Amino acid sequence: MNELDNNMRLTSQRQVIIEELKKVKSHPTANEVYDMVRKRLPRIGLGTVYRNLDLLSEKGIINKLEVGGEQKRFDGDTSEHYHIRCVKCNRVEDIFIERYKELEKDAASCCDYTILNHHVQFSGICSKCLPDA
Numbered sequence: 461m462n463e464l465d466n467n468m469r470l471t472s473q474r475q476v477i478i479e480e481l482k483k484v485k486s487h488p489t490a491n492e493v494y495d496m497v498r499k500r501l502p503r504i505g506l507g508t509v510y511r512n513l514d515l516l517s518e519k520g521i522i523n524k525l526e527v528g529g530e531q532k533r534f535d536g537d538t539s540e541h542y543h544i545r546c547v548k549c550n551r552v553e554d555i556f557i558e559r560y561k562e563l564e565k566d567a568a569s570c571c572d573y574t575i576l577n578h579h580v581q582f583s584g585i586c587s588k589c590l591p592d593a
Contacts, residue, residue, distance in 0.1 A: 468519060474512050476500050481522055481536030487543070487552040489531040527552055527581055544582040548589035555582060 468474075480496040481488070488496065494509040513534055517524035523535040527545045533552055535543075542555040564575040 468515065473497075473501060473504060473508060474516060477509065477512050477516065478521065478536065481534055484536070485554065487525060487533040487535050489533055491531075493534060525552065542580045542582065544584060546586035546589055547583050548585055551586055551588075553586075 476497050477493060480493065480500070484496075486492075490510050490513055491506070493513060494504075494506050497504055497509055513522070513524070516522045517534070520538060523538055525533040525535055525543060527533060527543065527550075535554075537554065540559050542557060542559075543552050544555050545552045560580075563580075564578055567573070567578070568575045
């Protein structure tokens with residue numbers, strides 16, 4: 461087995477989870493990841509998928525998104541980018557626009573914190589839901 465870092469082995473289960481997440485742009489929930497992974501590893505348990513998603517996100521190998529109070533979603537793309545969520549169907553998509561670094565400076569000037577990073581989520585109605593709006 462390969463190692464992802466000094467503290468975590470790249471098990472076959474973790475490898476499949478990473479591969480499946482990198483295949484999609486849909487930002488699946490843990491249950492959706494479980495359904496995807498079970499096609500390749502039919503005996504994997506839901507708890508195993510949850511634990512590995514948490515561990516992989518803690519290590520920065522995948523991103524865990526907490527959007528709109530709904531279930532957490534996961535993103536295989538760890539590059540810095542923003543997200544948009546449809547308020548009707550809860551679909552989450554990537555938005556690739558230049559990150560607004562001045563936001564971190566503005567925030568730092570208003571508080572007694574050292575700003576490490578920021579996350580922005582836009583909300584709207586997707587084109588599929590717009591006719592129903």
